[in-house]
Amino acid sequence: NIWIVKPAGKSRGRGIELKRSLADILSFTTHCKGASSLNSQRWIVQKYVENPLLINNKKFDIRQWILVTDWNPLTVWFYDECYLRFALSDYNSETLTDRFSHLCNNCVQKEAVLVAPTKAVDESMWDLDAFKNWLTSTGQESVWQEKILPQLQSISIWAVMCAQDLLENRKGSSELFGYDFLIDRDFRVWLIEINSSPDMSPSTAVTEKLCYRCLYDTIRVMVDHK
Structure with missing residues (x-):
């Protein structure tokens, strides 16, 4: 029974903690530094997925780029390449305080490299080809095309449809x-969050390759496609 608690106004994994009970959540959000009352700061509480797919006993999430070029009619572009972001510590649902086990955010994992110099920041990311190769090596080569990709695309559309009437x-x-x-x-694919200003810096060998391509292709869609 794990819940993830996030301050609504922060990014890069700052201020996130895992809790097991409503009492712990209320105590944390009420007495957290900088939050003198429940109304002084907004929080997001999400059900934590306790049974994540693991690779080499490591938890990971997927960063997928979506480009919206029009809200009416709704026009959504799904980028062909995504990448995996790994936690550098082994997954352990019994220990909730190990950020390097539960949070896959790159800013958090860079701290893990500083704490344990034997870890390399490039180990924290895979491109899509590496993930497909792993699926093939485990006898699950059809899973990406038949199960994961359709869910990613459907959720991507549903999410922006939910906000379509709220945005200018x-x-x-x-x-x-x-x-x-x-x-x-x-x-099963679960949406964790949507970032309106995703990090496009070349922080690892994977993002150095993919972020440049994505930005280049974004301009091609915005300018050349029309």
Whole structure:
């Protein structure tokens, strides 16, 4: 019975903690530094997925780019390449305080490299080809195309449809979103969050290659496609 508690106004994994009970959640959000009352800071509480798909006993999530070029009619572009972000510590649901085991955010895992110099930051990411190769090596080569990808695409559309009437529709503008997904052991896909300003820096060998391509292709869609 694990719940993940996030401060709504922060990014890069800052201030996130895992809790097991409502009493722990209320105590943390009420007495957290900088939060003198429940109304002084907004929080997001999500059910934690306790049975994530593991690779080499490590938890991971998927960063997927989505480009919205029009809200009416809704026009959504799904980038062909995504990448995996790994936690560098072995997954352990009994220990809730190990951020390097539960949070796959790159900013968090860079701290793990500083704490344990034997770990390399490039170990914290895989490109899509590496993931497909792992699925093939475990006898599950069809899982990506038949199970995971259709869920990623459906959820990507449903999520922006939910917000379609809440956002200002400015013709001629586009926005690139970074979706974070998690896969459980039954290959069900769960949406963790959507980032309106995804990190596009070349932080690892994987993002150095993919972020440049994505930004280049974003311009091709926005300018050349029309």
